[in-house]
Amino acid sequence: MKVLSVISMVCLVMLGGAWAAGQTVRGNPKEGYAVYEKNCLRCHGSTLDGKGPDSQDLIVRPANLQSPITRSKSDWELLVAISNGVLFSPMHSFRGKLTDQQMLDVLSYIRTVSPSDIVS
């Protein structure tokens, strides 16, 4: 029995590692676009360049999600920004407003338009 649990632990660690390294977002980009249009477009813009209709009024300009800076970040980092918000910026937390699945969906939409630069 003990051997079995060790084996399953090893499998879990391997699976987790593959997820972290593989950068595969398990979201639906189509659903994500609807979430984006409703919650993010006014700041991040229709082309993800950070020039949405509300962006002019903000002191801290929305991130250009097409930029190499964002593209060099991991899915995990972007998810943390979406769920927890970015400190001292108008980017507030979407936890409680969007479901976990919606956050994954919107992230996969972002990655579809602006693919990750991280080589995995």
Ligand code: HEC
């Ligand atoms: C009120 C305007 C506003 C809205 C609405 C908004 N954001 Fe943001 N977002 C920002 C600002 C401002 C930043 C931070 C820019 C900085 O750090 O300089 C940011 C940062 C981010 C980042 C981090 C980028 C990086 O490279 O670290 C992600 C990812 C992001 N937003 C995604 C989203 C998503 C997805 C939504 C919709 C669910 C959304 N934002 C809605 C203004 C907004």
